[in-house]
Amino acid sequence: MTDTTAPSRRWRLLAVVLVTIALATACSNPTSGAGSADAAEGTVSLSVLAFTSSAAGWNASVPAFSDTDAGEGVTVKTTYGPSSGVAQAVLDGTPADVVYLADQPNMDRLAQQKKVDPDWASGRYRGQPFGSIASLVVRKGNPLQIRSWADLLHPGVEVLAANPILSGSGKWGLMAGYASASSGGRDPQAGIDYLNKLILEHINVGPTTVQEALDLFLAGRGDVLIAPENSALDAERHSPDVEQVVPPQTLRIDNQVAVVSTSAHRDKATSLVEYLYTPQAQRLWAEAGFRPAVPEVAREFATAFPKPQTLWTIDDLGGWDALDPKFYDPENGIITRIFDEATS
Incomplete structure (x- = not known):
């Protein structure tokens, strides 16, 4: 059928x-x-x-x-x-x-x-x-030289991230990328364009939680993991094969x-x-x-x-009362629609 x-x-x-x-x-x-x-x-x-x-x-x-x-x-x-x-x-x-x-x-x-x-x-x-901050986890030695959110869009970079519709930590990670690309919310369209490219061309959609995404990353999947700092530090403690990267511009969790x-x-x-x-x-x-x-x-x-050069807050971007329906409304949220396109 x-x-x-x-x-x-x-x-x-x-x-x-x-x-x-x-x-x-x-x-x-x-x-x-x-x-x-x-x-x-x-x-x-x-x-x-x-x-x-x-x-x-x-x-x-x-x-x-x-x-x-x-x-x-x-x-x-x-x-x-x-x-x-x-x-x-x-x-x-x-x-x-x-x-x-x-x-x-x-x-x-x-x-x-x-x-x-x-x-x-x-x-x-x-x-x-x-609290925490949104950070990145890469392979030991950072072979792809991932330093910032913009680097996730380099050709061929495979990114792992928790599903933001299910995972609160997953929400924070994508909003951090949005914050960086939009200059702290001052250029919303640039941030939306970034999310479109990141999700459709680089992110593997699937893991329900950050821990599931981390387990996949430690098993060898992907080049970069988007994770809260606490999960990144935990990964460093338990695996000699990965390391944390704190982007110079990121979001407080x-x-x-x-x-x-x-x-x-x-x-x-x-x-x-x-x-x-x-x-x-x-x-x-x-x-x-x-x-x-x-x-x-x-x-x-x-x-x-470590203290990033710029650490935005969710209030800098407009606050959750405005951002959650805009990006995560079940029918019309920007990220919801991008994920629907990615998984259709």
Whole structure:
């Protein structure tokens, strides 16, 4: 039978299936050492749903939280998936106490449905305990001399990137390329032209998460991987065959955390979130490759995180409220349509 479904419709149906599979797989494989799914009698069990590439930070900080007064009698189970899948799971009623997402639009979806408090970003750090920057991973020695976002358009360069419709981290990577090509949003058409060429001629579409894209890259696929700095640093630590490149112009990545409003243990969930802003947790996440939000800890790790010549923010480009529908609307978003063309 011939499939007469429109390409864009087929692609979005596939996206829903991939999100469901990815999150279900993560649920069945909670991170080792991050708490038990079955709390012992007299203890409280918290469930954290988080984007996949945040695992290193949770692995480092959850045991330390358990050793604090606030964490006494608390076990924590972590479950990972692409941000869109994590958000959808919470919307569908998956039990959760804390949610940690790679991008604000998915957190806003939860706030709109009262799954997290509408003032989740009202604190000093706007619900963003850690951050990163958009960077590149290349083969050891950088044989193609990839230095900037423009270099990804050189003839024959094969680029790996997480699917931005599913992955919040994938969104950040493409928006960083847009930021560079558009001079921080001042020339939007130049940025759109860049994305067209990058996606249609250089990117291999497919991996649901940055971790999946990284696994493919480490297995020998592609010349360049677009990844958040924390994933790039993790790749360098675990493989002698790759290295990170920090483009001179790139985009700051902001990740969001919130207590789920339906949590049965909101007091303990709030304690866990508050712990993330303590110097101890900030240092542990910094050692795992995430940029601390607390200024005094950020200064301690200043030499560990290079400062690009230009570091734009998403607000410099117009903010997620404007950018998400413009680029990622399910029917008419610029990047959605480019991906539909790439996969049709």
